[in-house]
Amino acid sequence: MSDSGTNPETDPSVMDPDDAGLLSELRLAVDAADPVPSRLIETARAAFVWRTVDVELAHLQFDSLAGADVLVRSDTPTGVHLSFATAAASIEVDVADDTILGQVVPAGATGVTLLLGSGRRVDTGCDELGQFSFHSRPSGPVRLVAHQPQGDVVTEWFTV
């Protein structure tokens, strides 16, 4: 739409002065009635300590909850499947009910740590196929650290 920049009907930067005034009033009213809770600002500040500098980050490759079908709301949430990968390794995660099952590929990882945004950590071992499990479904954001002989790999944060 080459003309959208000049057509007042379609250019959003053109606004009725009364509308602009109401929008300014609304900004004040919403900020007063619904401010960011200071507790959440604290969690945002605290997020910085989780910065990883020397551990390899495994990026999210697949998320069964991602996708365009935003209007589909499951009333009986079933499992969530996630897949993370670095150039050399992948971590598959299946969450169902109150269990997290997963696998580190290639096999050889000695164990996996579940890190919670609260700072808590839970460790578990891996079997010879690299499979691991946690028998709890944590609330809030978490990430997994796979302890491999080549070095640790940490996933992006996710919520299940």
Next chain:
Amino acid sequence: MIPPRLTPVKPDLPRLVAAAQQGDAEAWNALVEQFAGLVWHVIRGFRLSNAATEDVYQTTWLRLAEHLDRIRQPESLGGWLARTARNECLRAVKLGGREDLRDDLDLDLVDRTAAPVDRAVETEAANEILWRAFASLSQACQQLLRLLIAEPPLPYDRISELLGISIGSIGPTRARCLAKLRTSRGVYLLGGDL
């Protein structure tokens, strides 16, 4: 004359991002301060439980912390945060059912103490009425208006991308939502109920 919406990026944004990348916690806190409200507006456009709202807010900032080193264009940081928060909201909606389990934690998210105590009573009452009128709008209107009042402002092309609507329809939709807001406010001012 209406001021142009594309306000320039605060000159210190590139410096703050660079400093935070170097591990400067003060710079990170300044970034949080600058964008705390924007992330909040994006999330509050969804009707999530308190627990899910907190999770999404925290996850968004954790994501930024882990992606900080990959931010090449500091001026796009607001858009990046808004998109990340929105994606997490959509995910939280789908995660659905189990949110309710944690709703009984009685988390009082609204921080009443943040309001200045010496605000004129009339302003407070007018704000309260406008807030109630806003809360009565459709979710689509609330989402658009929140993105429009967020500071620092999001560029229109980013708003269009986030909401999946064309840039050309932002103006007319905004006008319609504000007209409804005006009507609702009128009803509440007369002491009526919607």
